[in-house]
Ligand SMILES: [Zn+2]
């Protein structure tokens with residue numbers, strides 16, 4: 001009975017944990033590594049296990065850093081079930097095909113680069129066929145209901161309050177009369193976020209695997225964040241430029257549209273035209289609307305329109321590339337929400353290209369930006385950036401609105417942890433080293449927790465509840 005950490009150990013992306021019990025193998029998440037080209041090259045490496053010998057997969061939520069290598073798993077021979085919340089299944093129908101086309105585009109670019117050096121071309125990680133096969137292996141679950149997974153393994157999903165359908169995973173494992181409860185937090189949301197409910201309080205765990213993305217800092221309060229957004233809108237209106245908001249298709253996009261509608265009068269939203277320039281975000285928004293059973297109370301009260309909740313009359317949905325390109329000529333008065341969320345590709349690059357060098361424009365960063373991405377360079381206020389190979393001076397004002405994050409800040413992570421009684425031994429993942437070290441220290445100080453910061457290949461012995469050390473040679477390449 002053990003766990004092995006095979007991703008997001010000392011970094012944020014590439015979540016993947018292997019659980020072994022009674023001779024069976026179960027995978028928790030199978031995410032894509034995102035960041036610099038060297039980081040992303042690790043996605044194509046062999047899995048540390050044989051995909052044909054896995055018995056089940058459980059997926060915490062739809063974000064690509066958790067789901068993005070599932071089609072690769074299937075391509076390499078996994079034929080078993082992929083259990084997840086039914087809303088996550090819906091969101092994966094939107095996100096995974098896009099991931100396949102990004103992977104195709106990346107492979108084409110890399111192959112051209114290699115051709116110039118006389119090297120053979122590279123294959124995409126996976127294609128649309130692999131995605132279709134993967135989606136057929138999904139099994140839908142609801143929150144709070146027990147599911148028998150394998151002999152001696154039961155599963156229950158808890159609301160994680162992060163994005164629609166996002167779950168913390170509870171595994172009840174029984175071996176030789178010994179019963180262990182393993183909790184895998186998945187990504188935890190902020191309390192009082194728009195639309196989705198708060199993370200559920202879980203009370204019992206023998207071992208806890210917990211995220212630590214923002215383990216070293218608190219986000220601004222909800223009120224301060226709303227005031228900040230209102231101020232940005234006011235000064236951007238005064239500057240008479242555009243506002244560009246790079247956003248993931250799922251989560252922040254729907255939160256923004258929700259807030260724009262809710263604060264229509266107070267924020268003077270009639271001065272703006274809002275463009276949702278992402279076919280994926282449009283589809284994801286429709287899923288958010290249709291899953292009203294997952295909405296929090298405030299959202300239910302404000303939901304009047306069939307389209308957006310609350311209604312946003314100045315919203316334009318840009319589906320076609322032509323509609324997107326038309327925005328290149330808009331000089332002022334536009335709020336453009338487009339992906340990718342870390343500016344590593346997608347339509348947002350075109351909008352940044354047309355606006356980043358203009359001092360009257362504003363760029364609003366609302367999500368986490370991984371090392372090595374263009375979004376991270378913007379957050380770090382680097383004076384020059386390179387877009388589509390062209391160097392550009394950053395003259396636009398860049399705002400980082402941390403309070404919009406879909407991730408709990410330090411105080412909220414501690415609040416979530418505080419529901420456990422007694423404090424379980426904890427393994428921290430899904431955080432850069434400084435963030436998780438800070439959270440580890442707080443868990444020790446506040447709760448006396450036995451905390452481990454595992455490296456790639458380390459694990460948990462679920463019988464003794466002690467850490468296992470992997471082989472240093474199996475570690476991910478230093479990044
Ligand atoms: Zn996530």
Ligand SMILES: [Zn+2]
Pocket residue numbers: 012015063065066187430
């Ligand atoms: Zn994540």
